[in-house]
Amino acid sequence: MPVQKVLVVGGGITGSVLSVALAQRGVEVELVEISPRWFGVGHGITLQGNALKALRTVGVLDRVLERAVPFDVLRLLQADGRLIAELPTPHTGGPDLPSTAGALRSDLQDALCDAVLAHGVTVRLGLSVDRMDQSLDHVDVTFTDGTTGRYDLMVGADGINSRMRPLIGIDTLPTPVGMSIFRVVAQRPPEMVCHEVYYGGPRFKAGYSPISADRCYAYLLDENLDAALIGPRAPLALMRERGAGYGGLWGRIVAALPEDTAVDYRWIEAVLVDEPWYRGRAVVVGDAAHACPPLIAQGAAMCMEDAVLLAELVCGEEPLQKALEHFMARRSPRVRMVLENSLRLAEWEIHPGTPGADPARIMSETLDSLTAAA
Template sequence: MADSPIRRVLVVGGGITGSTLALALARRGVHVILVEARRELGGGGHGITLQGNALKAFHSVGILDELAEHGFAFDKLRMFRADGVPLMEMPAPPMGGPGLPPTMGALRARLADILARHVTAAGVDVRTGTTVTAIDDRGHSVVAGLSDGSTETVDLLVGADGIRSTVRSMIGIDARPHSVGMGIWRVIARRPAAMDSSGVYYGGPKYKAGYTPISEELCYAFLLESNLDRSFVGEHPNGKILKEHGQGYGGVWGQVRDSLADDAIVNYQYIEAVLVDDPWFRGRSIVIGDAAHACPPLIAQGAAMCAEDAVILAEMLTGGDDVEQVLPKFMRRRLPRVRMVLENSLLLAEWEIHPDTPGADPGGLMGRTLGALCEPA
């Protein structure tokens, strides 16, 4: 690490963004305090699709090899009619560069557990069951009050606390998530032998259905439809309901649906989005990841954008410049890329909801977006 005036950083939130940032900073010699409201790091969640740029970020913090032992790598996306008839096959572009898989499916809980172990091993000061209650920016430092009654004086405070970020509002950024107008069912199931890549099914009774293999044994399947009653939100033994809502889809997706037990645990969430305008920071406090730019999962770039934020911020903070120089440079580097992904994801969602929109070209927009993301972050 170059001589850097940034020695102590408080990271709020121990999800993918916060854990990746904490690990990246610790590996570069920064003292990191990571506070997480939950009682422990890791665990939880469904499947996740990690494209090459996400894998590049995880490689940079030293967790990719372990993740690859448990995940499922592939190099294409297959598109089908609702009845399972193939439409086209799209090669997955090498967004992580040579030597890395184009895409990998993984169990989100596995990724979280791997990050948690590496964060702890790197010497990060992890405080679970704790969050920030006060932020006092003193110009040359930030004094943060924590829910355990302690205070910490740091060079930078980073809010990585998700789409409903507390830090975002505490530092005076008035941005709130909005509903995209669709909800998503997610479930973990046994992987049929024929499933060797992500697949998406169009033209059925709902907006879209699809899946991603996440290990040799398991897959992650999803169904997009309109917003349902709030009672469905969360994780419930709703396998029977998902099977009912997923009627009208065949092929491998239909096999996955039919394999579900009636009481299978299914996650349903409203799809929401938020984008904080430039800047994402106030003084020596900044929000990153979903706290700054949560996007619909239509391009499968949510985790990638979060992980890129984390490793790039760590790189720039330890490059020798002071915080006041780093944060505007970070914004200039990140905002155009993040805005493109979010706006294109929102447009794809709009086209899913209104498929007869004149000029709608989901495949073309997807291809252009992924092609642009082959450029280094």
């Protein structure tokens, strides 16, 4: 086995799935997370079939589906709530799994945290990596609390604003896409059974998805507003003002939100490391290597696929460098296709009426292509 001891930096979805997948193969895993508290952040999350497949691989799918809401169609609506079309969504994880499930991020992360601990992973909170030195056969790491460690492999899974990217010598930075998103968790109306998206309103689009028996995730895609608004407590009044003009169930959900509702507001950014994601015995994966606009709902799936495949390859019989080369050969084309198509969709949202724009075709072709094994 090329690796026996691995450091995973970042305890979110990517790092957690990777830690479990490595531990399942007998690797000694140490996971460090910069936050002093380990929990799911954000609001709702859409898990396509290939994400569900990865969760099954690490043994947490049944736990997640106990609270998540599976569905197999996407409904497109006019701004007033009238139905445009109902589209079946491809089963990217195989015919035996739902095509999609909506979940609370906290439910997903709770399941992953429990799995990480159950597999004997050493978890250290409130610290990260300060510096590292590599040799041919190991990585020496100094942590932000002054402690040190030696590992066969270090994996940066610390998100789009990764500190591990520059630390290992990759200078790629995220760039704004030109759109932003308001997000809230709300009471789920009984009639909501799948993801629905509203087009033709005053902003790029609005939508919602069921994420538990009694909760839903609602969002509004807008232009980039004042950067000072970015954060987890944007004004609800502003979301209502910007979303005025969207009716139907979306309008009713937002109108009924309590005044103290937490509104998360973010500029949407993208990043893609064009060169190999590794330097020697250090590699970045997930959003640290690639992050795309959420227009095809494949961000989490791409991250989980990275984690499962990396664990499989570095625990195989090949030398580590060959394993990392094969990892890049398999991941790079797939990730690039998803990111480029997501950016194309974003461009069409920002500039409606673009000649040749066909969002339904791009979404369908992308998801169809992902039914092939990662």
